[in-house]
Structure formats: structure tokens, C-alpha cells
Amino acid sequence: MTQEMTIGRDMTIGQAAKSSAVSAKMIRHYESIGLLPKAQRTQSGYRLYDETDVHTLRFIQRARSLGFPLETIRTLLALWRNRRRSSAQVKELSLRHVEELERKITEMQAMVRTLRHLAHNCHGDERPDCPILDDLAG
Amino acid sequence: MTQEMTIGRDMTIGQAAKSSAVSAKMIRHYESIGLLPKAQRTQSGYRLYDETDVHTLRFIQRARSLGFPLETIRTLLALWRNRRRSSAQVKELSLRHVEELERKITEMQAMVRTLRHLAHNCHGDERPDCPILDDLAG
């Protein structure tokens, strides 16, 4: 590559993707929705990333792995960068997310309970009689 | 058998929606993807539904409320209509769905555990120090 691309720790999107465990596709997407600042470009148009960018990408990756939606991550990133943030705000966001997760968990557990119960009463043989279908049919 | 069984009380899509708890929008969608047969039409083009259609809609609604994806519901409907089905097939589908639900539940529970732990160690006051952000930042 040209010199400008080997100066310092700049790397291409593919290298940033490997370093952050965020796909190149997603990195471009995050930039397009303003979650990431617009990347530097080489003269030929290739995006360039430095260690700071990769740090941000890892932050996003970790937040995603905890289930935070991108809009919440946008706020978390702003708080992260804001030295005058209050930890109360971060905690508040996190606990609201936990509540949402628990709501979904409870919902799915109810489904599992019902289905396990129905399946338990289903012979599961070659005959057509089936309490599961009976339930669905009302 | 009798004519009376096929000359039922036809209703418009709005009435079928109310009777089945499936929105008119979704009824049209289900028809468009072939989950429902094409509805009868009045001369002016209005869709018409009878009790059999509503029964099918309620089946779909109930299956959705148990989290089954539409493609699985397509299969469930075929089994429901097939008098020579084996209950084993229905049970199999159901238990595979249960496994998928439990996989997601487990995943979300891990998120909750991590987040609760981090939040527990976060003061949640006006100061900026925050273990949650520290974790996200790696």
C-alpha cells in the first residue's frame, strides 16, 4: 500500500474488523447512522482506522453482546466520552435494559412452560391425535 | 356435507380481525405469503371470511403467541389439516422450538447476570466513575 496507509497504526476496515470483532459491513453501517464518526480516507477512498477507532468499535461490540440496542449504545458512547457524566445515568440505562431483558425472558419462559406441558401429553408416535394441535385449534 | 355448512356467515376482513385477534394488515400479509388461501371476494373486491377461515386465523394467532415462526406455522397448519399426520412430527417441531426458546433465554439470562453484577458495583450517583462503562471499554 501507499505510505500514508502504513504510517502509525492506521489500518484498513478489514483489519479494524478483525481487531474489534465487528464486521466490515457493520462498521460501515455504524458510520452511516452516525454511531461512529466518519472515517479518515486514503486518497483512493479506502477508510482508515486508528487505535482509538478500534477502541470505540470494541466498546460497541461489547455493548451489543450485552444486548444493548444501538440507540442506547449511542447514548452510552456519549456518556463514556463525557467526563462530567453521572454514573447514575449509566446505571439507569443499564437497569432499564435489564428490565426489558427480563420481560422477554419471562414471556419466553411462559411459552416454554406451555409447550413442554402440551408436548408432555403428546404421545409422539405415528398416530394423529395430538394435544398440541388441539390446543392451537382452540 | 350439508349446504348449510358452506353457506356460513361471511364477514369482512375487519370483522375477521376482531374475531381472531389478528390484525387486518396481518391477514392480508398471511394471504400474500400463502399461509392462508386466497380469500373469497365480493364483486367490489372486498375479502370475505367464514368461520373456517376465522378458525385458521385463531390457530395462527395462538401459534404466534407461543412464539412459533410463520414458516413453522405453515407446517403446523398442514399437519393440522392432514388426518394421516403422526403426532411425532408435531411434537418434534414443538420441542425443537422449545430448544430455540431456551437457547435465547439462556443467552439473555447471561446478559442479565453480567449487567446486574456491574450495576451492583456502580454507585449510581453524580460522580462519573462507573464500572459498567469500564467493562464496556475493556
Place this chain on the structure above:
DNA sequence: TATGGACCTTCCCATCATGGGAAGGTCAAG
């Protein structure tokens, strides 16, 4: 120096289930 392959670019489309809304037609009651 030419070529090939690995990388990059943008753009469009698909997923999954659902809803919003526009533009326009139909129907029944007043």
C-alpha cells in the same frame, strides 16, 4: 511490466413480523 488475487468502494436486496399511511373505491345510514 503485466497479471492475479485479495482487498476495498457503493448500491441494492433479503431477513422476520409487524405497522403506518397515502390515494382512492365501496357501502350504509341519515
Place this chain on the structure above:
DNA sequence: CTTGACCTTCCCATGATGGGAAGGTCCATA
């Protein structure tokens, strides 16, 4: 005949992600 509630089709949006096409760039090697 008007009005309002209902219906039609069509397009777009959600949220996070991926696939893939068409075409440009970079660099090592023959």
C-alpha cells in the same frame, strides 16, 4: 346526496445483520 366508516393496493419503516454485484485499488510475484 353526503358523510363516515370501512375496504382496496402500494410503498415505506422498523432493527441488526448479511449477501452479493459491479467496479476500483494495492501489492507480490512471474
